[in-house]
Amino acid sequence: MCAVLKYAYSQILVECSRLKKITIYDVAKKASVSPKTVSRVINAEQSVSTKTKTLVESAIAALGYSPNTSARSLRTKRSYILAFLYDNLSPAYVMDLQVGILSICDKAEFNMVIRPCNFTSETLAQDIAALIKRSRVDGLILSPPISDHKELIQYLEEKQIDYVRIAPINTKLKSSYVFANDREAAAEMTDHLISLGHTSIGIILGDLSHLAGQERLAGYKNSLKKAELPVNSNYIEQGDFSFESGESAALKLLTQKQPPTAIFACNDYMAAATMKIAHKLGLRVPEDVSIAGFDDAPVSKYLWPTLTTVWQPVQQLASQSADLLINKILNQETSTAPLELRCELVIRESTAAIKK
Amino acid sequence: MCAVLKYAYSQILVECSRLKKITIYDVAKKASVSPKTVSRVINAEQSVSTKTKTLVESAIAALGYSPNTSARSLRTKRSYILAFLYDNLSPAYVMDLQVGILSICDKAEFNMVIRPCNFTSETLAQDIAALIKRSRVDGLILSPPISDHKELIQYLEEKQIDYVRIAPINTKLKSSYVFANDREAAAEMTDHLISLGHTSIGIILGDLSHLAGQERLAGYKNSLKKAELPVNSNYIEQGDFSFESGESAALKLLTQKQPPTAIFACNDYMAAATMKIAHKLGLRVPEDVSIAGFDDAPVSKYLWPTLTTVWQPVQQLASQSADLLINKILNQETSTAPLELRCELVIRESTAAIKK
DNA sequence: CGAAAAATTGACATCGATGTCAATTTTTCG
DNA sequence: CGAAAAATTGACATCGATGTCAATTTTTCG
Incomplete structure (x- = not known):
């Protein structure tokens, strides 16, 4: 390809990629406000007049803008990532938990990273510490039996990392938890x-x-x-x-x-x-x-x-715990009452009246 | 708590959190080089002398530094996130795929986001488009039957988004895929x-x-x-x-x-x-x-x-596809030969010689 | 040895958001 | 009405990495 064409082509590509990337500055320009004001609308801050809010919102909609998570994370020091830890032999149970957590993450614009664990591994707490450091997760959801992994929980408490536990045995900790009856x-x-x-x-x-x-x-x-x-x-x-x-x-x-x-x-x-x-x-x-x-x-x-x-109520347990965790992360809510969800009997064919 | 104590306490907290955050500048200072050189070592760029490399590496180890993903993402315009799409009635199969993908993501320092889909949903392609935009995923792994979702694939091809398919029917696309025999x-x-x-x-x-x-x-x-x-x-x-x-x-x-x-x-x-x-x-x-x-x-x-x-070989299918995808993202490798992995017969009790 | 080429390194700008703090506008109320 | 208080808005700096490009150091080779 000759140099001129190559240059033209690269310009086209640049143009294309530029079209895709809508920044907060584009929105600000379109709405004739400052980027900071757009930021305020996005983050639902209080002090924005109704008029401005509407203006900005329609600009966002018109441009199809969605904020850059990396930039936001860099500034706010939050990753908007939850970690879900499990060590369970039932794939269906784990999948249900995942679906429950995901349903809440989607609404709150969080991502979920999953982490299969080995409860008996000597290095579990260290491994998770490394995960937290590397992925900079904002909080963790622990499912049984990880919910009662002493060493890990001690680490989380020490470092003041947010976590919520599903069906834990030790309920004396201040961290919130959910469970079924x-x-x-x-x-x-x-x-x-x-x-x-x-x-x-x-x-x-x-x-x-x-x-x-x-x-x-x-x-x-x-x-x-x-x-x-x-x-x-x-x-x-x-x-x-x-x-x-x-x-x-x-x-x-x-x-x-x-x-x-x-x-x-x-x-x-x-x-x-x-x-x-x-x-x-x-x-x-x-x-x-x-x-x-x-x-x-x-x-x-x-x-x-x-x-x-x-x-x-596996999915419900998971979505409740995700909800609690995200609230904790975003609003610094400290203690929440433990949540109990209800099971239901499913009578099928394997039980019957005793033979006389 | 009295105001003075409160202030002292807040300072301690600030100090603590500061201690945790090691930046590239700290490493640079310790190794007496520029941040850019540290960056070169981290990213395994060629033009670093062996001496400098060793120096920087030991500084990284000594400080326990790990790069801030948000800052890196912001600059490189990569999210280091893969999306894994599935719509499958077997939880065990999906879990195996997840584990396979995770094993590679861990090595490559990528994150995986999972996305349960509904193959028959009319809005599937749009939903995934929204996911890509919001989470800014670098690439996707499609599992059956999503591997052959025409509308979604057309979208990915158009937008030139990297993806790898597991066991697709249509093998005429240039995108790579893996399958079992x-x-x-x-x-x-x-x-x-x-x-x-x-x-x-x-x-x-x-x-x-x-x-x-x-x-x-x-x-x-x-x-x-x-x-x-x-x-x-x-x-x-x-x-x-x-x-x-x-x-x-x-x-x-x-x-x-x-x-x-x-x-x-x-x-x-x-x-x-x-x-x-x-x-x-x-x-x-x-x-x-x-x-x-x-x-x-x-x-x-x-x-x-x-x-x-x-x-x-479900886990292997998944890890191979993750490997292909990450290579594609990082090295812009275009075409790779399709990979075939081998199944194995498991003879148990439910089959026997015919009764005469 | 010394000039040219190659390898190594660093200064500075930048990605796109939000925090801080000050300026401006609007509302309140004597 | 007009000063003070409250609400709204914006200018500027900054998070922590890497890209660009130039400066410096090392190597090559006549």
């Missing part, structure tokens, strides 16, 4: 089994380092007590929310001399495992043994019979 | 069933607007032809990758006069549905009917019997 829901599920005539109800526990693990056990015990049924330690098996742990727990429960006639597994993966073991042992579900889960995971619909379980 | 894998799976003695092999098709849907059908046909078995249209049922579509397809296949003795479902959800229908019809798996899936989704391990399926 797992205990009540677990009690309702146990009530449901009792109402079907079951008196020997086994439970497969989840990981007790999750709040959910503790609360679901508590709900189960509460329900039994209310119905004046004994809490039989032979009917309580430890699991860790994984399918494999569910298999061995179910095997122990169902091969006893007096096996339970109903089993409440503290999540759907362990319930699925229980169904598998029941099949292997030649037990029909729900005729010989009723099985209930928790979480309303996709697998609960794909099993045969379909699984009675508990739906959790 | 679904066709061969589907043929291998069909070969496997044939080798077990099956000659009546049904297939439940996936959504043919996904490359995977088309390729898996092609592999099935290829295998039958190679084995000189007829392609019987009664044995081909349309599904859309959902569990529900699998149920109705399986019902049609298995209630024929001469039902197939093996069914290859084009993903694991539809295979799970087929298992359910088989159970309902009183057919044992694999004694009466062999069932195979595709994807190695979590559910394939939770079913009873466990599901024979195909493992896909």
